[in-house]
Amino acid sequence: MISANLxxxxxxxxxxxxxxxxxxxxILAVANMQLMSxxxxxxxxxxxxxxxxxAEKIEQLLGLSYRDSLLxxxxxVTEVFHDHSSSEExxxxxxxxxxxxxxxxxxxxxKNTKQIDxxxxxxxxxKTSKFESTYYKTYKLKR
Numbered sequence: 001m002i003s004a005n006l007x008x009x010x011x012x013x014x015x016x017x018x019x020x021x022x023x024x025x026x027i028l029a030v031a032n033m034q035l036m037s038x039x040x041x042x043x044x045x046x047x048x049x050x051x052x053x054x055a056e057k058i059e060q061l062l063g064l065s066y067r068d069s070l071l072x073x074x075x076x077v078t079e080v081f082h083d084h085s086s087s088e089e090x091x092x093x094x095x096x097x098x099x100x101x102x103x104x105x106x107x108x109x110x111k112n113t114k115q116i117d118x119x120x121x122x123x124x125x126x127k128t129s130k131f132e133s134t135y136y137k138t139y140k141l142k143r
Contacts, residue, residue: 043124050090050120050131053081057092058135061116066139071114073098093119099136112139 011019064071075096082089099113113136120131 045086046088046122046124046129047131049083049086049088050122050129053090053092054118054120054131054133057094058116058118058133061094061096062135062137066112066114066137071096071116071137073114088122091121093121110136113137 061070069075070077073096076093077095078091078093080089080091095117097115097117099110099115116135116137118133118135121128123129
């Protein structure tokens with residue numbers, strides 16, 4: 001007959017297995033958080049890049065003369081931009097129209113003002129994501 005030594009020190013195999021199971025679940029949770037964080041970092045980068053490309057296009061258009069042909073009423077232009085640093089492709093579309101006062105039920109055109117709508121789209125894991133912005137360019141009268 002084998003007698004158990006009640007004064008022995010150490011862990012039983014069951015205690016070690018339970019500890020390893022808890023440790024494994026913890027490591028898996030941290031790994032999952034890391035993967036999710038990486039995906040969200042990519043998404044944030046894409047949003048920031050699209051806003052930057054849209055702002056650059058607006059700055060370019062706002063820098064043009066009020067009477068430039070790119071700012072003619074009805075202008076609708078689409079460009080494809082390939083970002084070589086991230087291998088992403090963005091589509092930038094801008095439309096120019098005479099600005100309309102939407103608070104007036106008769107939709108009165110705002111004099112000497114053009115509305116520029118910019119839309120930047122990109123593919124985000126099979127879904128189309130977008131950044132939209134509207135700007136107004138006024139004709140500056142000389143004093």
